[in-house]
Amino acid sequence: MRKIRIFDTTLRDGEQSPGASMNVDEKIQLARQLAALKVDIIEAGFAISSPGDFEAIKRIGDEIEGPVLCSLARAKEEDIKRAWEALKDAPKKRIHTFHSTSDIHLKYQFRVSREEALKRSVAMVELARSYVEDVEFSPMDATRTDLQYLLDVVEAVVEAGASTVNIPDTVGYTTPAEFGEIIGAIKKRIREKAVISVHCHNDLGLAVANSLAAISNGAGQVECTVNGIGERAGNCSMEEVVMALRTRKDFFNAGTGINTKEIVRTSRLVSKITGIPVQPNKAIVGANAFAHESGIHQDGLLKEKTTYEIMTPEDIGLQSTKLVMGKHSGRHAFKTRLKELGFMLNQEEVDSLFEKFKRLADQKKEIYDEDLEALVSEATARAPELYSLVDLSITSGLAQKPTAMVKMKIGEEIFDRMEHGDGPVDATYKAIVAITKTKSTLRKFEVKSITGGTDALGEVSVSLEEDGRVVRGNGADTDIIVAAAKAYIEALNRLALKKAT
Incomplete structure (x- = not known):
């Protein structure tokens, strides 16, 4: 049975979903979970695109073992050198470079001839190969490229040293039968000289079907994202293609090395970090899937x-959710359970979380794994604090106008404010805005219960926009108004950080 490599690009292409950007610590947390999932390759970012991406790639290489670490790079000398600088200390590394090949891209975007595009692609593969042994090349917009020219480009970059050739359906244009024929033609041309990979977008809802058709015709690697997140309508969903191969191994005669028991945990982590919920009827990981x-x-x-x-x-x-901890649980049991859940934290982080756990245990009779995951996620995702919540009290009722008294710390100073609103959340947010003197617009407000019961930990996600900048914030608490305040303040801190940089 053939093994299909899983190339996870959640940290790179998945992050291109509107509003899904991640900070460096969030990328580290997710990369650690992807390693537990046993993906073969992690595309951790685009090294030249930002200092944050560069730092994330470098830190993942330093801190996380297992998968091959990959950086994307345009077919430009400065991109490839920057990718090498980010990757050079990683135990296993790959440079993934790309150049468009479709006539529509070459004419209107790059304004170069086919000959020049081929020449540049070969030269940059050779440059990347001088830095690392593992080089991947993608002819962008391959499915709208003249097939004969596509075959010529693929053959040339393989001869130049590319060990993987990735065929992207960049705009989600192709169909399974058509894509299968393209992959079959490439396989016939290059035989076993390089691994054929595919990267399918979901604009017509065919990303998984196209990827599976490619596997049936000789592809040995699938590029995909957790929950199928990504540019526009998203990417091939990792969990769907993995479970399709596992469930129908009789048909595909192929499988993966994925630890499927980590799929749900990975899906939930991606949803928490990005703020993008999974639709209930989503295959494999949706709430209604079983x-x-x-x-x-x-x-x-x-x-x-x-x-x-x-x-x-x-x-x-x-x-089924099981009870794991309570208010009498000690620090050692707490640390052990976090480790069992896949969280590798230093002692300082454990101590900080343990204090929050104890406060939560005083509020809740039963502490579940999901509660612990929410505590870790909230702590990891937190932006540097310019604003912090000191105290919050609410008065509300059928015959009483909702009123919020908010006390906040800004820098080293304490401020308080009382405001009325249409409801307790509205009053709270008006008070926060009055204290911080911010002018952002609330674009999204979502509430969900992390576990069951009237004392459940509630989670609030918000999106704020100001001067074209969009950020998200998350907050969790047994008091949903406090959770809402935490989420709003975290988003304000993220806005402040963006303004400063």
């Missing part, structure tokens, strides 16, 4: 699960 309401289906499941389930919830790490 829910059965039809009486006929329920009857069949009770008699034999395989009547209506082609995979089990346990296959992807979905288990």
Whole structure:
């Protein structure tokens, strides 16, 4: 059975989803989980694009073992040198360079001839190969490229030293039958000289189908993202292609090295970090993926699960929530449970989280894994604090106008303000705005319960916009108004950081 390499680009292409940008610490946290998932390659960023991407790539190389670490680079000398600088200390490294090949891109965007594009592609692959042994090349917009020219480019870059050639459906244009023929033609041309990879976008909802068609025709690597996030309509969904291969190995005669029991945890982490929720009917990781309401289906499941389930919830790490901790739990048990959940934290981070855990345990009778994950996620995602919440009190009722009294710290000074509003959240946000004198616009406000019960930890996500800058903030607390205040203040801190840089 063939092994298909999983090239995860959540940290690079996935981050290009509107509003999904991640800070360096969030990228480290997610990269650590991707390593636990056992992806083969992590494309950690675009080294030349920003200091943040460069730092993230470098730190992932220093701190995380397992997957090959990759940086994207345009077919430009300065890009490839910058990628090498970010990657050079990583144990396993790859430079992924690209150049458009479709006539529409060459004419209107790059304004170069086919001959010049081919020459530049070969030269930059040779340059990348002088730095690393593992080089990947992508002919951007391959599915709208003249096939004969595409074959010539692919063959030339392989001869120049590319060990992987990635065929991108950059605008989600192709169909499974057509894409399969393209991959088959490339396989016939280069045979076993290089691994054929595919990178499919989901503009027509065909990214997973196209990727699977490519595998059937000789592709050995799939580029994908967790939850299918990415530019425009997103990318090929990692969990869908992995579970399709696992469930239908009889048809594809291919599999992956993915630890599928980490899929749900990875999906939830991506959703928390990016603020992009998973739709309930999403295949594999949606809330309804293993829910059965039809009486006929329920009857069949009770008699034999395989009547209506082609995979089990346990296959992807979905288990009934179990009680793990309480207010009498000690620091050692807390640290051990965090480690079991996949969080590798230093002692200072553990001590800080333990204090928050104790406060939460005083408010909740039962502490679940999801509560612990929320605590870690909130702490990791937090922006440097210019603003912080000191105190908050609310009065509200059927015959009483909602009123919020907010006390905040700005720098080293304490400020307080009382405001009325249409509801307690509105009053709280008006008070925060009055104290901070900010002029941002609230674009999104979402509330969800992390666990069940009336004492459940609630999570609030907000998006703020100011002067064209869009940021998100997350807050978690058993008091949903406090969670809302935390989320808003975190977003303000992110805005302040963006203004400063």
